[in-house]
Amino acid sequence: MEIFYQYLETISENFFDPKKRVFLGYLFSAFLISFIWLTFVKKEKIKQSIYKIFDKKIFMSKSAKADYVLFLLNIIILMFLSPLLISQLAIAHFVFEYLHSQTILTPLGIDINYMWMIPIFFTFSYFVLDDFTKYVTHALMHKVPLLWEIHKTHHSARTLTPLTIFRTHPIEGVIFVVRSALTQGIVIATFYYVYGGNITFVTILGANLFSFWFHLFGSNLRHSHIRINYWSWLEKILISPAQHQIHHSIKKEHHNKNFGVAFAFWDYMFGSLYISKSDEDVKFGISETEHKYENNIIYLYLSPLIGIYKLIANYVSSKNLKVKKQKFIFNKQTR
Amino acid sequence: MNNIKFKGATLAKLSFVGAVTFSFMCSSITSVNAGHHGNVYGPYPITEKSYKGTKKNSVSYGGQMARQLLHNSLKKLASKGSPSDPTLAPEKKMLAYLNTKDKSKSLPIMDPKNSSKFPVKQKMIGELSGGANLSGKADKRIQTSWPGNMSGVDVIKFMIKKAGKTKGGVDTRNGMNYPQLISKYTMGAVLYHQACDNYLDEKMTASSKPNNKPYKKGAYYTGKEHSWDEAFGYWGAAAHTMKLSAAQSYDVAKKKDLKAADYNKDGVVDLQTEMTYAHAYYASSYDKKGKTNYLKTVTGAFIDGRKLITAADGNKLSEAELNKIQDYVQIICSNWEDVIAESVFKYAGSVYKDLSKIEKALASGSGMDKAMSKYLKHWGELKGFAMALQAGPDNKSDTFNRMNRMMGFGPLMPNLSQVVGIDSSGNYIKDQGSSIGYYKLHMLKIQNLMADKYALKAKVNDATGGMAALLEEVGTKKSAEND
Numbered sequence: 001m002e003i004f005y006q007y008l009e010t011i012s013e014n015f016f017d018p019k020k021r022v023f024l025g026y027l028f029s030a031f032l033i034s035f036i037w038l039t040f041v042k043k044e045k046i047k048q049s050i051y052k053i054f055d056k057k058i059f060m061s062k063s064a065k066a067d068y069v070l071f072l073l074n075i076i077i078l079m080f081l082s083p084l085l086i087s088q089l090a091i092a093h094f095v096f097e098y099l100h101s102q103t104i105l106t107p108l109g110i111d112i113n114y115m116w117m118i119p120i121f122f123t124f125s126y127f128v129l130d131d132f133t134k135y136v137t138h139a140l141m142h143k144v145p146l147l148w149e150i151h152k153t154h155h156s157a158r159t160l161t162p163l164t165i166f167r168t169h170p171i172e173g174v175i176f177v178v179r180s181a182l183t184q185g186i187v188i189a190t191f192y193y194v195y196g197g198n199i200t201f202v203t204i205l206g207a208n209l210f211s212f213w214f215h216l217f218g219s220n221l222r223h224s225h226i227r228i229n230y231w232s233w234l235e236k237i238l239i240s241p242a243q244h245q246i247h248h249s250i251k252k253e254h255h256n257k258n259f260g261v262a263f264a265f266w267d268y269m270f271g272s273l274y275i276s277k278s279d280e281d282v283k284f285g286i287s288e289t290e291h292k293y294e295n296n297i298i299y300l301y302l303s304p305l306i307g308i309y310k311l312i313a314n315y316v317s318s319k320n321l322k323v324k325k326q327k328f329i330f331n332k333q334t335r
Numbered sequence: 336m337n338n339i340k341f342k343g344a345t346l347a348k349l350s351f352v353g354a355v356t357f358s359f360m361c362s363s364i365t366s367v368n369a370g371h372h373g374n375v376y377g378p379y380p381i382t383e384k385s386y387k388g389t390k391k392n393s394v395s396y397g398g399q400m401a402r403q404l405l406h407n408s409l410k411k412l413a414s415k416g417s418p419s420d421p422t423l424a425p426e427k428k429m430l431a432y433l434n435t436k437d438k439s440k441s442l443p444i445m446d447p448k449n450s451s452k453f454p455v456k457q458k459m460i461g462e463l464s465g466g467a468n469l470s471g472k473a474d475k476r477i478q479t480s481w482p483g484n485m486s487g488v489d490v491i492k493f494m495i496k497k498a499g500k501t502k503g504g505v506d507t508r509n510g511m512n513y514p515q516l517i518s519k520y521t522m523g524a525v526l527y528h529q530a531c532d533n534y535l536d537e538k539m540t541a542s543s544k545p546n547n548k549p550y551k552k553g554a555y556y557t558g559k560e561h562s563w564d565e566a567f568g569y570w571g572a573a574a575h576t577m578k579l580s581a582a583q584s585y586d587v588a589k590k591k592d593l594k595a596a597d598y599n600k601d602g603v604v605d606l607q608t609e610m611t612y613a614h615a616y617y618a619s620s621y622d623k624k625g626k627t628n629y630l631k632t633v634t635g636a637f638i639d640g641r642k643l644i645t646a647a648d649g650n651k652l653s654e655a656e657l658n659k660i661q662d663y664v665q666i667i668c669s670n671w672e673d674v675i676a677e678s679v680f681k682y683a684g685s686v687y688k689d690l691s692k693i694e695k696a697l698a699s700g701s702g703m704d705k706a707m708s709k710y711l712k713h714w715g716e717l718k719g720f721a722m723a724l725q726a727g728p729d730n731k732s733d734t735f736n737r738m739n740r741m742m743g744f745g746p747l748m749p750n751l752s753q754v755v756g757i758d759s760s761g762n763y764i765k766d767q768g769s770s771i772g773y774y775k776l777h778m779l780k781i782q783n784l785m786a787d788k789y790a791l792k793a794k795v796n797d798a799t800g801g802m803a804a805l806l807e808e809v810g811t812k813k814s815a816e817n818d
């Protein structure tokens with residue numbers, strides 16, 4: 001009973017907590033942005049715009065329905081898994097204690113005059129570093145064949161809705177939880193050490209100021225059919241919804257592009273940036289041919305495990321060391 | 336017919352169970368909420384059957400209050416040390432407050448002193464008791480927390496000797512703040528040690544100080560009554576503590592709230608029954624922050640225990656009664672121990688912060704004097720309380736050894752020197768310590784150790800508490816999601 005209550009709470013938290021991306025307020029702002037985009041930029045009729053935003057073919061597609069089920073089931077799985085994972089507090093304590101035994105990074109004596117800047121600096125740094133580790137993790141999910149098997153679940157979506165973020169295999173969920181814990185633990189402990197405990201987050205409605213902006217300005221449109229693109233100079237700094245949609249494209253030239261979440265400069269720096277083109281048509285999925293069970297729940301849970309098993313079996317049976325290395329660690333075939 | 340009868344029996348059973356449950360609930364509610372409310376420690380009637388005199392109140396703990404005031408006075412005097420005094424008057428004065436039993440009522444109380452804002456009833460130690468000193472009651476075991484393998488009482492004497500010769504009682508070369516060291520260690524080695532390692536320990540067994548005999552020949556109180564009263568006196572709470580808030584008890588100790596202190600409304604503070612001292616004061620300092628209830632938990636257990644002993648009416652305590660007394664002792668001494676551990680935790684946190692300021696002063700070249708004076712004061716409190724913790728009945732030798740090793744015999748000085756021992760003529764031996772960073776790490780580890788081994792809740796100056804709060808603020812992901 002207690003667990004069931006906790007379950008319902010976790011579900012509703014996703015929609016009522018401004019720290020979460022699918023918080024109703026952000027979904028509403030995403031709607032407004034789409035509406036403005038379609039009526040004022042794309043010059044469509046009001047009725048037409050609304051019809052397009054709430055397209056039944058998209059929200060009620062087989063692919064979208066699978067997203068919804070995965071959302072509900074993964075919460076249960078994560079409820080049991082996450083207590084087993086290392087906590088960010090344990091990581092933070094470890095890092096904080098370690099910092100006392102080194103001399104490269106030393107606590108700053110803070111000049112009281114700059115005090116007001118520290119929370120903004122800290123909040124921004126945290127957001128940027130968190131975004132960077134997301135970039136790295138996402139790139140690895142594509143480049144390491146074992147991880148790609150897991151990440152395929154997300155890319156198997158044929159239609160994109162804001163809830164497609166939950167179309168994620170629980171193993172990937174665990175990887176993301178660990179990434180988040182490591183980032184939080186390390187960044188917070190380091191700042192706490194350097195600034196002698198005088199640090200606070202700048203928040204709006206309890207959410208990090210910059211996450212709040214990121215979500216308010218349409219983070220939910222990354223997974224949608226509303227193809228909003230920015231000026232190309234801006235797409236080198238911030239990832240536009242269209243750019244992430246390109247990341248989901250089945251076209252070969254779109255593979256392994258735009259791993260970034262909020263910032264595009266990571267992609268720019270590491271050569272994985274793809275600027276959107278307004279005339280380009282984008283189809284979502286892994287390949288053109290539809291797999292018979294690609295939206296079957298059991299298949300979605302099991303296929304990454306089968307894929308990993310096959311990879312390992314291949315690796316063990318292969319005698320050629322060169323082939324081994326290529327196939328296992330960095331395989332150019334993945335995306 | 337049969338059926339109805341069966342139903343009746345079940346109903347009767349159910350209502351019986353219901354009634355028992357209900358009364359149980361009520362009793363537990365009252366013991367939580369109203370149990371101690373309005374209770375004052377004493378007066379309690381005379382139950383000692385051999386007593387034929389005219390006294391009406393069996394409560395007596397004048398000796399303990401005299402010792403509370405000797406401790407207060409000693410602390411005051413410790414900051415009056417002077418290296419230029421050839422007669423060593425400061426040392427002699429301090430030793431008087433350590434050793435004298437003030438039969439002639441000539442030893443003045445140094446703190447609290449009478450003032451218009453906080454008038455006090457007694458001016459001389461002897462007015463409370465002419466037969467009590469501190470040295471006779473100090474821990475006689477060898478102390479490993481202090482260099483030189485001395486007994487507790489010799490450690491205090493050693494500190495007094497050093498304090499007398501040091502300007503203001505603070506040795507800035509070795510880092511010793513004697514007023515703090517003497518005060519906090521005396522709180523442990525005399526007050527806490529006597530209560531929990533003696534009166535509430537040996538003297539609460541069936542054979543020692545039985546309740547059907549006077550405490551000593553001709554006394555108007557029984558063995559158990561007086562043993563219990565003495566332990567209460569060492570705790571240092573005003574008799575009417577249960578009628579005050581923690582903040583009021585705190586202000587009474589600070590001599591700021593005459594109205595709260597003067598329970599019998601005679602216009603003066605009776606230092607025997609109306610004052611907050613030492614351990615009770617520290618308990619109130621934590622409780623007034625709202626997370627803990629040490630002061631009333633301990634004081635309430637003292638009152639409940641005393642009522643139980645009084646109710647035995649001068650007869651020997653039964654096994655059940657002795658067991659109940661043991662329950663109260665457990666509450667009193669474990670919470671008392673936690674209050675001291677909270678202080679170790681708090682001052683380890685202060686020392687951590689002070690060291691950061693010292694690092695800053697070293698880097699910027701200014702503010703060192705101010706930072707050092709705070710550091711040495713807090714280190715003295717830390718060390719004193721750490722030593723006090725070891726004066727109790729509970730010998731957690733592993734915890735103590737780790738704690739002592741991490742803080743050392745003296746504070747790590749900015750030039751990285753640290754006291755490591757005492758030579759045969761009583762001078763400190765120093766060595767190079769590690770780094771300020773490592774010493775700060777030790778403070779963190781002392782906090783972790785205290786939080787680990789004791790049931791701490793106040794956790795004042797938690798050096799990593801802010802970090803936990805920040806992590807709490809960013810929150811954890813509970814669902815599997817992509818970005």
Ligand SMILES: [Zn+2]
Nearest residue numbers: 138151155247
């Ligand atoms: Zn991807």
Ligand SMILES: [Zn+2]
Nearest residue numbers: 154248817818
């Ligand atoms: Zn995506």
